[in-house]
Amino acid sequence: MTALSPAPHKMSARGVSVFYGDKQAVKDVSIDVDMDKVTAFIGPSGCGKSTFLRTFNRMNDTIASARVTGEITLDGADIYADDMDVVQLRARVGMVFQKPNPFPKSIFENVAYGPRIHGLAASKSDLEAIVERSLKRAGLWEEVKDRLSDSGTALSGGQQQRLCIARAIAVDPEVILMDEPASALDPIATAKIEELIHELRGRYAIVIVTHNMQQAARVSQRTAFFHLGQLVEYGETDNLFTAPREERTKDYITGRYG
């Protein structure tokens, strides 16, 4: 696999398998995540993309039947090691979910919550500055700056998703995981999210799950194609879409199934 290399990566997965009870949902997957590249996971529904993505911030811990084997490192440190604090890990590796899930609180509170519980703001004005910066980075500031005390759930779907991105950004993460962040949105809102991903690239290592191949082609530099829990092909996005090495990849990107 061309992209795998021993050089230091932001995050690396080596031989990761995930089981739900006896059922194996992810089979021996190895992948690298780097700061300057957006990594896309594509593949048909149910092939284990979300499951694998959730191993990167240990969200699978919340599912009683889930079991993870293999090794995942963040800056070289094993995130499943006993001395890794999950709470801190999830602040460093933020997550944006498929369905926008703002807290039923004000827009300001949505963004301020993370910095507050992690003690990132020294004062009220500091907190306000963090909120403003995060909303600006998420491209939402202009739309909401006059109604920060309105409920986050009163925003449109696309705005809610950008609010969730702002919320993730506010705790100053190093990696952002996005699980089909635009699948519940209309084309215009989707375009905004994609644009945003472009702008965030470089500042954060981004991993995005998508079932939309055009989207993967548009936003990512590196793509991993999954099928039935296996990593079928992994490489530079341009190569994977123009010259897939595997028959199954070719079938998928030419729309033969999925």
Added chain:
Amino acid sequence: MTKPASPAAHAPERQPTDWKSAAMQKRIRRRYAAERRFRMLGAGAVIVSAAFLAFLLVTMVAQGWRGFTATELALPLDLKAAQLKVTREQLNSPAADLALASGGLEEAVQNAAVTAFGPDGASFLAPSAWVWVRDAVKRDPSLLERRATINVPAATGFDQALTGDGDAAMEAGVARLTRQNAIRRGFNWTFLHESDSTDPVAVGIWGALKGSLMTMAITFLIAFPVGVLSAIYLEEYAPKNRWTDLIEVSINNLAAVPSIIFGLLGLAVFLGTWEIGGRVYGPMLPRSAPIVGGVTLALMIMPVIVIASRNAIKGVPPSIRDAALGIGASPIQVVFHHVLPLALPGILTGTIIGMARALGETAPLLLIGMRAFIVTPPGSFTDPATVLPVQIFLWSDEVSRGFVEKTSAAILVLLAVLLAMNGLAIYLRNKFETRW
């Protein structure tokens, strides 16, 4: 068997649906009729229950309002002429009550009644009438030196004769005093600030009301935190295995256990004694007291609170938990910052349903001795006390006619407390729900 027909070739040509055919019209009519029947049934059910409620309220108010009014007699007194053996100094001392009693005040009051209302005048006064005079004298010692008219409570029999329900002698008295213009009807403050008594004129609800409030306070302080914490633990932390299933089934069954069983439990556990190794231990709690009543009722309503809280917590969307966990909230932060605030309206509703049930409960309290004859309101959680429903039960059992209206009046007080509690619940629910 038949061989499958090839649909295109052999299926008979389908006629276009005739939506206006008689059969269709009949179907439509039947559908509308069914709709109407169901609506009428529903409306009927609502009307029947509303009628029952209205009937209950009307009877209670009709009978109960007299409980809130008192018949008083304007009694002309000349205490100077009565020559009471009481000095000014005694009046200002703590022994004033005793001095007035031994100084012949009661006799003086009865004599005044005879003078003013005729030979049987004394029988028109309630036995406690002289106590009213005593209190008036203590407030205003100058009454000992002059003539004055003081309102004193009428006897129960007189009060009933006023409603056409007394004996002949009293009826005659009512007629006479009406002519003398000596009958007053006023608000019955006694009923609001006194406790139980053998004389229906002198009874009050305050003792039972205070007992109820104290008992409810204990019940709430135990059942709410324990119930909600159990619910949080079971929903958010407990592993899902056979033991937690067993606990869940037990809690559900406990919610359905008849209340009197909890009374037996309270009696056995809190009031029981154990002899271990020659020494007697217990009882843990004093009999008849709000504390033992409150603990017993807390055990009774805890399952209700646990079940309601668990459902409310279950109703919080998992996506909110994911969102909080996803930015690094710890499990306890997820619970207290996100899950509980969203579940609170449901938790409060369940709690109020439980508290309302506890407030109206009689049977278990009878078993732990809260049916005592309580003439002074409980001063602390360990004093003997009774509660509103038990007081109602006791009064409804009295032979004296005067207790009928007091019973209804007490029911009105109980209903008012219930309404106040529900009102508080609705207020709190709206407050938490409209926050966003």
